[in-house]
Amino acid sequence: MGIDRTEMFGAREGNGGIIRCDACPVLCRIRPGRTGACSRYANEDGRLIRTDALVLAARNATEGGEIVPFLSDQPNWDGNPITGKDVFVTGIGSGTTYPDYKPAPFIVSSDYEGVDTVTVVTEGIFSYCGVKVKIDTDRHIGSETAAVRVDGEHVGHITTAEYGSQMLSIGGVNHLTGGTKKEGNVTCRSMMALCNKEAIEVAIDDGSLLIIQAGKAPIINGLEEQRMRVGCGSAAIGIFAKQWFGEADEVVVVDDHITGVLSEHQAGKVLNMPPSGIKMSGRRSTPGRYFQVAEPGSGWGGTDIKDPLSIIEGFDPEVAWPGMRLLMTSTTGEDAIYCVLDEELRPVETDMPQALKIVVGRIGENCEPSLSTVLFMGGAGGSLRAGVTENPVHLTRSVRRRLTRVTMGGAPVYVWPGGGITAMVDVMQMPDQSFGHVPTPAIVAPIEFTLARSDYAELGGHTGHVTSLEDILAEFSETARREIWRPDNPWPLTKNGT
Ligand code: SF4
Structure with missing residues (x-):
């Protein structure tokens, strides 16, 4: 049994074994043996646990694709100390701390080629988020701004067409929280499915019926699209x-x-x-x-x-x-x-x-080949930024100055210029099942901030909550999900991304 993180994610209430989950504003009161409303947290023997495994990504895989053992309970582990060169702790399964001022669930220190680095690891709750879908086709699927519907609910619209592609914008705060409860729930479910690389069926007002899935050819009115045009x-x-x-x-x-x-x-x-x-x-x-x-x-x-x-x-x-x-x-x-x-x-x-x-x-x-591609886009809110530092604007500036690298599930992100931290990521570069949801409704997505430990101290980071990579590995050796690092993703701990 690992470390009791109950007080990190919530609090025990009364004598009946009930635990209040504080990981989102819903504040579920969870009885022993039960899960909260989103099924992401459970009361297990009086401890509040995250039900999905923490995902560790290891860079050194054998030729057969097997991860080289890096945990002390693995039979072929060679006993060498594990460094930031080998393993990256992703935000997937890490949990969320709430209210905002609480430090992020994991603030991991590791040595990377002689530099003391810190990675702040969390699962962000994104109310302000959306999905952009690029559909490689010449076919007219509907007029620009036409409504995109799932189960009859308005979940997005057709946006500006690109060269050889039609574009959809799905989700966003107005559909999540600005309409009916059903619209919000269907929007949230559709976004989560797309981001988790699952297929969804959408109908466009006065337009086509589409089946779209990240990394797969779109199916338009029952026909699978084959080719993206060579040009106009x-x-x-x-x-x-x-x-x-x-x-x-x-x-x-x-x-x-x-x-x-x-x-x-x-x-x-x-x-x-x-x-x-x-x-x-x-x-x-x-x-x-x-x-x-x-x-x-x-x-x-x-x-x-x-x-x-x-x-x-x-x-x-x-x-x-x-x-x-x-x-x-x-x-x-x-x-x-x-x-x-x-x-x-x-x-x-x-x-x-x-x-x-x-x-x-x-x-x-x-x-x-014609494909559907899915980019998730979201803005870092209060919990995310305050979980990193007591002075969140310093984090924004550090990201801007590229002293802090932002990743999502280890995948590189594009951070939009201008204010705030609004990031965009290709879901195909992330591990499977990276996304979840809470009933507010909002999307839950992993996010990691990596920087030099000295810079972390300078920006007012929660340095008293730093845990070493070895300690994290020891705690999660039995329960973690181990993923092979995607070789086309830059390693987050390097400055130049090699
Ligand atoms: S919905 Fe999920 S995250 Fe929110 S309080 Fe309930 S169990 Fe916790």
């Missing part, structure tokens, strides 16, 4: 112009954003391509680049068209000629046709020559 229609023209030159007299790359027309485009001009007399629908932006050739949809290139010839209004008889060769393709190369103009200058579809098939195939080859 104009970019595709620019990239492949030379390869088409001589094989076709005109090439149109159909795209909801910018449809490219080779003979008019700068790429075609530089190759001295003669005009083809093609008349496109839509709005000409600059030569060879057309906006709004059709409505957005799930047809060719993210438009609603199934028949690509419908965006050609005709050919100028003074310029075009019978026998003119026309290639039309989408930005992923998944859709393509080849036509030859007849005597009336009407495009007639015919077999695509091998040389053009190769280039269309190359468009597909240059597309990356």
Whole structure:
């Protein structure tokens, strides 16, 4: 049985063995043998315990992926002292101290290459947090600002589209706490599932039904998306112009954003391509680049068209000629046709020559696999910052000056410029099941602050609560979950992240 941390996370009440959990504002009164409302804390034989294991990440793995033993109870441990070079204590399963002024659950000291370092480890409760989802697809999934719903509840919206991707913003304090209780709970559950790399189904108002999961291809209206486009229609023209030159007299790359027309485009001009007399629908932006050739949809290139010839209004008889060769393709190369103009200058579809098939195939080859990616974004509140130091603004400044490194479950974060500590992390770089929730509702996420011990003292840290890494390892040798360090994550104790 490890150290009794009851007084750290709560307090014993009366003689009936009841323990009050103080780890969040709900303040559950937990009877012996029971768990609190979030199931993250339990009363075990009169002790308040965190029900999920503390996660320790070890850097030195064998070739087979096994963690080199580093605990005294492990049979092959070589007896060498463990340093900050080997093991990192993550915030996952560490618990939360509340009210805010209490020091964080673990303030771990370790030696890293002769430097005395401190890592302040906790699970932050994030009321101000959200999830950004990038969905690699050309398809129109709904209008910008359209509501995103789960089980009918409004949990987010479509935000600004990016290059080759549609973007969702899910969660945020307004959905968590500003609407009905059900909206808050469904929002919290959806965010937690996404952050824990699970699939969720979302419906977009007047748009698509999506299944999204971090690191997996999105499923849009029942179809798994395969390819992320090589670029917009104009970019595709620019990239492949030379390869088409001589094989076709005109090439149109159909795209909801910018449809490219080779003979008019700068790429075609530089190759001295003669005009083809093609008349496109839509709005000409600059030569060879057309906006709004059709409505957005799930047809060719993210438009609603199934028949690509419908965006050609005709050919100028003074310029075009019978026998003119026309290639039309989408930005992923998944859709393509080849036509030859007849005597009336009407495009007639015919077999695509091998040389053009190769280039269309190359468009597909240059597309990356379509993925959904999930970034969690949250702002460090009172408990988080006061758990590190009595003077929280010093922590913010230290993070800004890069004296303190912020990680979440060991993963690197991007800290937004400006005030406060608003961090963003790719959930795929974190261990599985890193996130939890409390019923307020809010998201619980691991967070660690690592800095030199001397800097920690200078910023007013809780130096009287520092525990050595060896002591932590000894206490959790039987219960900790051991994870292999993800090699692409920088080691948090180094200054330059190597
Ligand atoms: S909801 Fe969970 S964290 Fe909050 S007081 Fe209850 S058991 Fe503790």
